[in-house]
Amino acid sequence: MPTSTVRRFNRLHTRVLGVLDDDFLSRGRPLGASRLLFEIGDGTTVADLRDRLDLDSGYVSRLLRSLEADDLVSTAPDPIDSRRRFVSLTDAGRRERAELDRLSDRHVDDLLEPLDPRRRVELADVLDRARRLLIAATVTFADIDPSTPEALFALRSYYAELDSTFEAGFDPGEPGADGVDYVRPRGRFVIVRIDDESDRPFPTVGGCGAVTRLEPGVAEIKRMWIHPDARGLGLAGRLLRHLEDAARSDGHRRVRLDTNDALLPAIEMYRTSGYAEIDRYNDNPYARLFFEKPL
Amino acid sequence: MPTSTVRRFNRLHTRVLGVLDDDFLSRGRPLGASRLLFEIGDGTTVADLRDRLDLDSGYVSRLLRSLEADDLVSTAPDPIDSRRRFVSLTDAGRRERAELDRLSDRHVDDLLEPLDPRRRVELADVLDRARRLLIAATVTFADIDPSTPEALFALRSYYAELDSTFEAGFDPGEPGADGVDYVRPRGRFVIVRIDDESDRPFPTVGGCGAVTRLEPGVAEIKRMWIHPDARGLGLAGRLLRHLEDAARSDGHRRVRLDTNDALLPAIEMYRTSGYAEIDRYNDNPYARLFFEKPL
DNA sequence: TCTTTTCTCTGACTCGGGTCAGATATCGTT
DNA sequence: AACGATATCTGACCCGAGTCAGAGAAAAGA
Numbered sequence: 001m002p003t004s005t006v007r008r009f010n011r012l013h014t015r016v017l018g019v020l021d022d023d024f025l026s027r028g029r030p031l032g033a034s035r036l037l038f039e040i041g042d043g044t045t046v047a048d049l050r051d052r053l054d055l056d057s058g059y060v061s062r063l064l065r066s067l068e069a070d071d072l073v074s075t076a077p078d079p080i081d082s083r084r085r086f087v088s089l090t091d092a093g094r095r096e097r098a099e100l101d102r103l104s105d106r107h108v109d110d111l112l113e114p115l116d117p118r119r120r121v122e123l124a125d126v127l128d129r130a131r132r133l134l135i136a137a138t139v140t141f142a143d144i145d146p147s148t149p150e151a152l153f154a155l156r157s158y159y160a161e162l163d164s165t166f167e168a169g170f171d172p173g174e175p176g177a178d179g180v181d182y183v184r185p186r187g188r189f190v191i192v193r194i195d196d197e198s199d200r201p202f203p204t205v206g207g208c209g210a211v212t213r214l215e216p217g218v219a220e221i222k223r224m225w226i227h228p229d230a231r232g233l234g235l236a237g238r239l240l241r242h243l244e245d246a247a248r249s250d251g252h253r254r255v256r257l258d259t260n261d262a263l264l265p266a267i268e269m270y271r272t273s274g275y276a277e278i279d280r281y282n283d284n285p286y287a288r289l290f291f292e293k294p295l
Numbered sequence: 296m297p298t299s300t301v302r303r304f305n306r307l308h309t310r311v312l313g314v315l316d317d318d319f320l321s322r323g324r325p326l327g328a329s330r331l332l333f334e335i336g337d338g339t340t341v342a343d344l345r346d347r348l349d350l351d352s353g354y355v356s357r358l359l360r361s362l363e364a365d366d367l368v369s370t371a372p373d374p375i376d377s378r379r380r381f382v383s384l385t386d387a388g389r390r391e392r393a394e395l396d397r398l399s400d401r402h403v404d405d406l407l408e409p410l411d412p413r414r415r416v417e418l419a420d421v422l423d424r425a426r427r428l429l430i431a432a433t434v435t436f437a438d439i440d441p442s443t444p445e446a447l448f449a450l451r452s453y454y455a456e457l458d459s460t461f462e463a464g465f466d467p468g469e470p471g472a473d474g475v476d477y478v479r480p481r482g483r484f485v486i487v488r489i490d491d492e493s494d495r496p497f498p499t500v501g502g503c504g505a506v507t508r509l510e511p512g513v514a515e516i517k518r519m520w521i522h523p524d525a526r527g528l529g530l531a532g533r534l535l536r537h538l539e540d541a542a543r544s545d546g547h548r549r550v551r552l553d554t555n556d557a558l559l560p561a562i563e564m565y566r567t568s569g570y571a572e573i574d575r576y577n578d579n580p581y582a583r584l585f586f587e588k589p590l
Numbered sequence: 591t592c593t594t595t596t597c598t599c600t601g602a603c604t605c606g607g608g609t610c611a612g613a614t615a616t617c618g619t620t
Numbered sequence: 621a622a623c624g625a626t627a628t629c630t631g632a633c634c635c636g637a638g639t640c641a642g643a644g645a646a647a648a649g650a
Contacts, residue, residue, distance in 0.1 A: 002415045002419035006312075006419060006422055009426045010312050017301075030607075031607090032608090046628065046629095047628085050627095055607095056607095057627080058631090059607075059608055083616045084626090085627080109298055111301075112297060112432060113432075114431075114433075115431060115432050116529050116532070119431070120297045122424075124301060126421040126428070127304040128304065129417075129421045130422050133421070134308070136410060137406055138311055325635090351637095352597080353599070353600075353639075354639080356599050360599090
């Protein structure tokens with residue numbers, strides 16, 4: 001049933017919103033060229049454009065030259081590596097991009113105009129909820145090295161949040177310990193990747209989690225965190241299951257985890273996910289509750 | 296604010312749902328050809344396809360021949376008018392259409408798969424609400440002749456609903472009276488057109504309403520009806536305002552209307568729209584309440 | 591009956607989007 | 621200095637989508 005409802009919505013959407021958007025985005029020039037204007041942003045290299053839009057190198061080159069002919073972009077050799085060309089918008093290009101933006105806004109405004117303000121807001125609300133659910137549906141879990149920028153970004157966000165949650169603050173201790181604990185064969189570091197365009201350089205980090213070996217057959221789940229903007233979408237539960245699966249496939253029979261009594265929703269999730277409270281099994285000063293689950 | 300939210304949703308939507316849909320709809324053949332398979336349905340004429348999809352006649356012809364070459368459709372002269380050609384699907388064509396349908400479903404299913412059932416339903420719910428609000432935004436009000444099939448359909452639906460609402464039933468009286476009352480210069484008949492694909496021969500009728508002259512400067516609003524599926528979208532209020540505008544531009548200074556005390560939401564709307572209760576001004580046996588509003 | 595209109599089809603064409611195979615220049619490494 | 625890898629560009633293509641101008645057959649009107 002959800003399937004047919006989604007398809008029904010899709011048909012309407014492409015008709016009233018999608019198609020038209022493309023229509024007038026092409027102001028005299030090929031549509032692909034207009035898209036480039038947005039993708040260039042504050043300047044990038046040709047290679048970057050190429051793999052962001054997944055286009056043939058020759059094709060991008062041609063599009064850029066047509067934009068150059070219209071004096072909307074300018075290119076120059078990248079000072080660092082002069083095989084590369086650095087592309088940026090000219091003033092006219094920035095104006096054109098702003099104009100396209102304005103037209104898109106205008107198009108949506110015109111569409112919403114007949115609705116009363118209350119329903120306009122309601123539409124925005126339901127579409128935003130739909131967007132978040134779609135993002136949740138397209139999230140991916142990836143094992144990565146905990147020393148990569150992506151992982152460090154997640155960990156730092158997590159620590160910062162703990163620091164502001166706990167009354168006494170939070171000190172992550174000496175960094176680099178993660179370097180061994182969360183790397184195979186001792187453990188894993190998992191990132192929740194949100195495939196929401198436009199956030200560079202890597203897809204938005206929606207959360208993280210780690211597994212590490214405690215003793216033979218027993219793993220510990222640590223560093224579980226979901227970005228505040230991505231909560232309420234069922235991601236924490238999916239991440240937990242993913243980490244349990246990882247532990248299981250690494251040969252563990254039980255998983256443990258500790259938590260602080262300030263993290264109520266987390267505690268609730270552990271209980272409903274089959275975790276039972278056990279005695280303290282480590283000397284983590286921030287931990288007040290300890291759980292275990294057989295795999 | 297709603298504007299940017301809508302655009303934000305659009306970007307995500309075309310990426311995760313829209314584009315892919317087109318992608319695999321083209322199973323070896325040009326996309327337009329696949330679309331035709333759906334549009335042909337249980338058989339139509341070439342002209343019908345042409346203006347339903349708004350395509351060039353030569354183009355449709357070519358697409359049809361390519362489908363014929365694949366043995367998916369067959370054409371024959373229309374027995375009624377042999378300038379026309381009647382197009383219908385072969386068995387293979389029907390199978391292919393079913394297969395495309397299955398693939399589309401599958402694609403959506405795969406997308407929803409990671410979501411837990413509760414959130415899957417929630418997504419369907421919010422998308423359906425969004426669809427209904429978008430439909431409400433794209434509705435059009437049109438003055439038409441009350442004797443057209445479209446108008447008759449609306450009126451009959453309205454009478455049928457009254458008949459099942461009133462305990463004693465409802466008898467619309469001698470038909471044809473509308474023929475003079477709701478036609479200029481004495482009055483108007485307005486139809487609410489819902490531009491939701493697929494419902495032929497005319498866009499779905501979402502409601503109706505009429506204005507007629509009572510006495511110099513005084514108009515009466517009658518036959519106001521919104522299709523049950525289209526309620527809760529603010530259409531009744533917009534229709535009422537549209538009818539008032541029509542009365543005003545026809546030179547009236549006041550509008551009256553009568554209603555039955557069983558129609559509570561309508562009564563509530565009249566009160567909040569500036570109508571004041573007045574004494575009975577006609578002998579309509581179904582009316583119990585009478586309202587008037589200065590324009 | 592003759593003329594005009596309607597409906598479909600064909601051929602010739604345009605255009606945007608995109609691929610592919612080099613050519614050229616630069617960088618990194620040995 | 622030489623070699624392979626990398627980044628960009630150019631020219632030659634292909635293909636799908638769509639337009640346009642008739643041609644031919646049938647229907648409708650005078």
